[in-house]
Amino acid sequence: MPFTANRQFKGQPRLLTQAKGMYYTSHDGRRILDGTSGLWCVNAGHGREEIVQAIARQAAELDYAPSFQIGHPDSFRAASAVAEIMPAGLDRIFFTNSGSESVDTALKIALAYHRARGEGQRTRLIGRERGYHGVGFGGISVGGISPNRKAFSGALLPSVDHLPHTHDLAHNANSRGQPEWGAHLADELERLVALHDASTIAAVIVEPMAGSTGVLIPPKGYLERLRAITEKYGILLIFDEVICAYGRLGAPTAAARLSVTPDIITMAKGISNAAVPAGAVAVKRAIHDTIVDATASGIEFFHGYTYSGHPLATAAILATLDIYKREQLFKRAADLSAAFEQAAHQLEDAPHVVDVRNLGLVAGIELQPREGAPGARASEAFRHCFDKGVMVRYTGDTLAISPPLIIEEGQIAEIFDTIRQALLAIQ
């Protein structure tokens, strides 16, 4: 099983058999409140009838169309609908099937772009410590989570460097929203430019809000500085918004929420409400045009997937984006975020808690690691909550909460109350 303690899991499996609205049903018939939108992806809530119908209709009408040299109209409609949600100018869309594929696609677009404009020596990619960019070789190379890299370290991309992460409890513990301290950490990019020379650097990729590594909220001014430095040196800035896009932070994208526009945005998860695997990369039109115009005739970008823009995925994307718009779910997330923040920070005085942090409908509750057993405390808290009917996530010793955007205030209280009970119950 992916990212799972297989032996432990198989001794005591946790299986889900049904889902509707805010709730899962487990194989032993229990109702479980979804505090994590599945894996940060079911933003509109489970079992949405409009999406189910759209997928069923599409499967009956056109199950598949080749994506190379041939297309189908809905992939273009879906691309236009995605472009409408992206920041102005990022209106060229390439479809993938996952976040990992979106990341590798974005990195390849960055390299192809520089080559097309006659700077093929710009091959270096800059990621960030603690970054998560999926599990492709590109993604783990720019990623900064050491267990994800260790076993494969001999085969990572050669020209990669990393910025320092921004997590610092000494300065920022219990910040509400963006922390005050840490904008200067973006200046580390100047150091990397001085070391490698800008002429060798293709792109910088960061998660605007890092989710999988334990909810790291960008300090005020940090992303603005990264943007200014990348712009100064002609380096592309990629925001990996696989988690952030589609309302998680109370706006269509983190770029919109935080008022910083990158050159490329990667996405997946919420794009289709996870009903069909789907992802996409949005790029500025100038990047698209540079790559396409550089080739006199024939294929311009040697990249793509059999299932890029799969008809079931585009049907799910169109139906999902329609729900987001009709129900104004991004605004709903923004409106709920103050109550969510308040509920989360009530845990500051709970046992074992060393930090509570939040942005939009995301909260991280960091626990003091148990002596000699890092991660054990959060893992026990997760299992306790699951047994009590609330699904949370944990990574390291941080619990991560990211509920569907349809959550009600009473359910927010239930999630954080259950976590408090779990923290009181464990050692």
Ligand SMILES: Cc1ncc(COP(=O)(O)O)c(C=O)c1O
């Ligand atoms: C920021 C980010 N990038 C990439 C990915 C990888 O996405 P997937 O698991 O769909 O390949 C994730 C998954 O959580 C993510 O959070």
